[in-house]
Amino acid sequence: MFIDAEPGAERDLSGYKSMIGKSEFLSDLRRINREVSDSLFEDILQTAALLAPENIVMIESDDRSDLIKGMLETGMLLELNQNEYPDSYLHRSNVNDVARSEKDTFICTTGSADDVGPTNNWMHTEKALKILTPLLRNSMNGKTMYVVPYWLGPKGSSFGDAGVEITNNAYVVLNLMIITKVGPEITESFGKKGSYVLGVHSTCTLDSQNRYITHFPELNDGKGLIISVNTDYGGNALLSKKCHALRIATRRASREGWMAEHMMLIGLNEPDGTKTYITGAFPSSSGKTNLSMIVAPEELKKLGWASELISDDITWINVVNGVPFGINPESGFFGVVPQTSYKTNPNAMKTIKSNTVFTNVALDSNGVPFWEGKEEKYPDELWDWTGKKFDGTGKAAHPNSRFTTSVRQYPYLSQDFDNPSGVPISAFLYGGRRRDLVPLIYESYSWDEGVLIGAMQRVETTAASTGQVGILRNDPMAMRPFTGYNMARYFDHHLKMGDAMKIKPRIYNVNWFRKDTEGKFLWPGYSYNMYVLRWVAGRVHSKAKGIETAVGYVPPVEEFRDVKGVLPKVISDLLRVDTKGFRSELEETESFFKTFGTAFPERLWAAFRKMKERTESF
Ligand code: SAT
Ligand code: MN
Secondary structure, eight states: OOSOSSTTOOOOOHHHHHHHHTOHHHHHHHHHOHHHHHHHHHHHHHHHHHHOOSEEEEOOSOOOHHHHHHHHHHTSSEEOOTTTSTTOEEEOOOTTOOSBOGGGEEEEESSOGGGTOTTSEEEEHHHHHHHHHHHHTTTTTTSEEEEEEEEESSTTOTTOEEEEEEESOHHHHHHHHHHSBOSGGGHHHHHHHOOOEEEEEEOTTOOGGGOEEEEETTTTTTTOEEEEESOOSHHHHOTIIIIIIIIIHHHHHHHHTOEEESEEEEEEEOTTSOEEEEEEEOOTTSSHHHHHTOOOOHHHHHHTOEEEEEESSOEEEEEETTEEEEEOOOSEEEEEOTTOOTTTOHHHHHHTTSSOEEESOEEETTSOEEOTTSSSSOOSSEEOTTSSBOOSSSOSSOTTOEEEEEGGGOTTBOTTTTOTTOEEEEEEEEEOOOSSSSOSEEEOSSHHHHHHHHHHOEEEOOTTBSSOSSOEEEOGGGOTTTOSSOHHHHHHHHHHHHHHOSSOOEEEEEOSOOBOTTSOBSSOOGGGHHHHHHHHHHHHTTOSOOEEOSSSEEOOGGGGTTOTTSOHHHHHHHHOOOHHHHHHHHHHHHHHHHTTGGGSOHHHHHHHHHHHHHHHHO
16 A cells, blocks of 8 residues: 555554445456456555545446536535536636646655656655655545546557546546546456556645645556645646646656657548548647647638547557557546637537536626637626626636536547547647747658657746746646656657657647737637648648758748738748747757756757757758
């Protein structure tokens, strides 16, 4: 077990034993894999001994109705207008707990800070457990302890993974029931996997001074243990998501030869029936979900261009016979609400019209949820995300307000979503919010330079994480907050994965967020990004031209000749590579890369020097 429940003290655990003993999931699991079932029984028992809950509830069905009923009774959920938003609810989180907290997020090992590198917080495992144990002890007194066994990935996929989250929080349970697979359908996959990541989450008192989101990749027999306390918010508390599917997964992936990435994944359909699978890594709240739900503009739709969704946030990539195949480990969205409208993202609007849990949005007098960007005007009467009457100052919905909805409600879900083998990926996009420098798109000259482009990403911070918004920071591959080990080794792993691929995805840098001198966006974005994807598909299938620049190939302006409403002059500005600007960008990047010391791969320095030389000769 991970922690000494009560050193020296003998507790009577028979009550807990009989509660756990009733679990059908455990008894079914026992038939498939006795060892895993016994070890899960023991983990639940020991966790209960430490947390001392009033009772234990196993989540072993995907029926959410009882849970929701209970949450409505306690006020944890408010029912929305059931005519407009059937089976949909609002949850208001604690006001001090509304976004991921990177400063409180730790990777803990028995080695040294070098294990996690300069972009992560590190703590020695023993020290962390010393801090956490007293916070956890008896923290579920009088509360229910929910146990949620979940499965990440398509059912039966050898690329999937099993996890168990133990939590006192029904909102966390409800979200897990949407964003992961739970219930009897997962028992077989779970048992066959033979191990699981264990997550323990306790609300405690929501004391922000004692908030910890800790990862122990070495514990739980090397499968990984996650402990999160004093927070109930999204990525801090839904441990399947960033904690398991990224931080724990990245480290395992580096050892086992696969990749866990903060990437959306779509299938692009061309008029001639060609399908091209494209991933895109963008920091939280930078348009990843919108891109994953893209609708072609009318002119392209008429011709037959369309997009289907596999993943909006996380993609796991395995190389099979030299070809990278991607799966979505998740089964639901936890997407940013503000600025979502029928204009910007009609598919999201359709998806969240029913069966949706909203977190921290505003509410009008008819019980209809509201957020900035939903409609032109504020409704006459509105209650803000904290439940106070909205007086027009500040934001009505929290900038990081979210929707949780099953992917099954998405109107254009790929038929390959459930394919246990995943889909073959042809292109990686890297991007983020950059008001200047980065052109609309360019293509790297090689895999290694593509890894460099990913590693070079400097983008503006967003409301998805606590702290200031709009600050430019290095966020390699949009993975700075989500890599569970030293990022220098993560870069090295990327380079090596390229070696394992016979057909390497082409790698692009994209930027939808360039602004003019008056601060207005130059590119309309959203559905217009389909023109950019069209060029990507053209490149993949050797149909589209590229013009050489210092940093890579850019599309000729003619590629965008049919774009309506954007002046050709603006397009050419958007595609211009500011060579001098990139030279200073590389200097900035160099100092960031140097923070990794000797762990930084020489091979990436070589790619860096090549690009730098080109910025001097172009
Ligand atoms: O809060 S989450 O980490 O789940 C969302 C995000 O920041 O991407
Ligand atoms: Mn994300």
